Amino acid sequence: MMPVVRLVPKYTDSNGWWETLPQAPSPRVLSGQIRVQTAIIGGGICGVATANRLAELRPSDEFCLIEAERIGNGASGRNAGFMLNLHSHGTPKKLDILRRNIKLWEAGLASLRRKVEEWQIPCDWSNDGRFYGAAGPDGEKHIDEIAETLDQLGHDYTWFDQKAMRERIGTGFYSRGLHAPGNALVNPAALMRGLARNLPRNIDVYENTPVLGFERESGAFRIRTAHGTVLAERIVLAAGAFLRQFGIGVGKFVPMGTYASLTAPLNERALAHLGTGQEFGLLGASAYGATIRLTRDKRLFVRNLFNFVPGAPLGAARVAEIAKLHRKAMAARWPALAEEPFEHSWGGVMAFTLGNGTIFGEYQPGLFAILTHDISPMTRGEAAGGLLAEYMEKLDSDLLSVQLSIPAPQRLPPRPFLDVGVALKSAYLHYVAGREF
Ligand SMILES: Cc1cc2nc3c(=O)[nH]c(=O)nc-3n(C[C@H](O)[C@H](O)[C@H](O)COP(=O)(O)OP(=O)(O)OC[C@H]3O[C@@H](n4cnc5c(N)ncnc54)[C@H](O)[C@@H]3O)c2cc1C
Known part of the structure; x- marks a missing residue:
């Protein structure tokens, strides 16, 4: 058939x-x-x-x-642009599976890095690593689990306390942060x-x-x-x-939709609320936490929500509704940027297996x-x-x-x-x- x-x-x-x-x-x-x-x-x-x-x-x-x-x-x-060498939420229980996956992630990352360099692909490739940010008691627990996994795998990371997070990304929203090197950030399109x-x-x-x-x-x-x-x-x-x-x-x-929004390039006044104002990528310490980026051209990117999408990807009207969640996430982290308009909002569908x-x-x-x-x-x-x-x-x-x-x-x-x-x-x-x- x-x-x-x-x-x-x-x-x-x-x-x-x-x-x-x-x-x-x-x-x-x-x-x-x-x-x-x-x-x-x-x-x-x-x-x-x-x-x-x-x-x-x-x-x-x-x-x-x-x-x-x-x-x-x-x-x-359409994704968040994290080209990951390692990523794991939850208790570090399946290290054998993780080690197997790491071989594939690292090979994929090395291959992408080689192609981007050799072919001079202008995709804002950055080797600055990623932050995990914890907010609230569950977040605190989850960030400790991430650190424990990294310890067991022998991977480097650096703790950022609330003050250090505020200095770096301009918000005290996260009670703790962890910075891990190794991945890349890109404009995926x-x-x-x-x-x-x-x-x-x-x-x-x-x-x-x-x-x-x-x-x-x-x-x-x-x-x-x-x-x-x-x-x-x-x-x-x-x-x-x-x-x-x-x-x-x-x-x-399972086809799962997830959604993102991007502001226009921030002006000096808005950038002053973002700590050093340097590019960064942050993943939630919790699996369903928002992903946040400040891009090289100084736009704020927010991704959150996963939903089951058994049919066609959601259209612009539904995505515009979901973008209100992105605004809420941005306002919670940077109240001074609560009214900063999004220029683009979109969604995409990815596959989850059991x-x-x-x-x-x-x-x-x-x-x-x-x-x-x-x-x-x-x-x-x-x-x-x-x-x-x-x-x-x-x-x-x-x-x-x-x-x-x-x-x-x-x-x-x-x-x-x-x-x-x-x-x-x-x-x-x-x-x-x-x-x-
Ligand atoms: C908002 C968002 C954030 C994400 N963030 C990250 C991240 O930071 N890092 C990460 O690693 N992953 C991330 N992902 C997931 C990642 O983007 C996907 O899992 C990955 O791109 C899937 O790759 P793929 O090649 O399997 O599928 P796709 O990229 O979906 O490629 C399949 C292609 O097939 C085409 N196609 C489908 N049907 C047909 C047809 N009938 N005829 C011809 N062409 C067809 C589609 O148009 C599509 O381009 C994110 C996803 C989303 C939506």
Whole structure:
């Protein structure tokens, strides 16, 4: 049974990372019929990383990368821009899983760093690390758990007391902070655009070209889009939270929306309320705490809320409602900036699995799929994409063995039990995030 896609990504909100970049060149939309050895569907971090490595490994093959939206305007270009080497909330109980994940996160981060340097991608890459901020008794407990995990892993960090936090980021909202080095901060839309622009020449990139389905035809796949067709010997499905539309991962991951807002560049008066006024990235000590950034061009970024998004991403009107939560979070931290307007508010959908499982491999002859999920998905996706290409070419490496050791995701309960379970867990995590939300 070959898939018919019923839901394709379409955003009506305003992704600040994308909108504040110079205008992108017009997209190349697929029309007519083309033939390639391998078609990659989905131009997020997984799809772009897989395409890049495959094309390197098979320089005389022809590839195409087909993206429903613009590359840089899907989830991989809508996130908070933390390219993480390590991230963990909760008690440090599963260190073996964490150590395994760290290998993948570090490999992904190193690969991104190498590409950004080599290709001179202007994405405001910063190596300044990240803060965790604790507010309230639960936050205090959670930040101690983070420190304990870092201790057990032998990773460096520095404590910031309330006064030091106020001096650095201008607010006494956080009773304690912890600064950990190692990760990068970026403008993710700029990163994705740059990665796509530097793909090897044997990859044709098509954007604004949603794939509507595919079927097998004389040993190949016939991929259908609105105005064109691709005949491909192999397909890589890298459609992120939309993977289920292709019949892969159904009942295996939860599509969760999360939302962000970005101010205009702050003037001197507003910046005076932000401590040193230097760029920073801060994650809540609690899992559902707000993510805050001061960007290189002096905009404040706020992300919070997770909600179950079984259908299309929320439209601009719902996102505008959610932006009120961003304003509340900003006002709680910097009362003097309570009226600072947001220029852009947007949302994106990411995938959460049960039990840290993954989707990676060949699901039918010639049909491969990949999903990056849960924690630090950008660096993990960069690593997994390269590894999927190596797996497809039957190469072997220690890192590939690590990736292959990750189990498939556990099956989720059916709806409506899933809806109830997700709602209860989200409500609990929002509750314990308390003031950090
Ligand atoms: C607000 C927000 C903040 C986040 N913050 C962070 C963070 O700081 N760090 C981090 O690591 N992660 C973060 N994430 C999560 C991270 O962005 C995603 O998990 C990651 O980008 C997923 O990558 P992907 O390649 O699997 O999927 P995607 O980036 O979603 O790529 C899949 C692509 O497939 C395309 N597609 C889907 N269906 C079709 C179709 N039918 N035809 C053609 N193309 C199709 C989509 O348009 C999309 O571009 C955040 C996410 C959000 C929304």
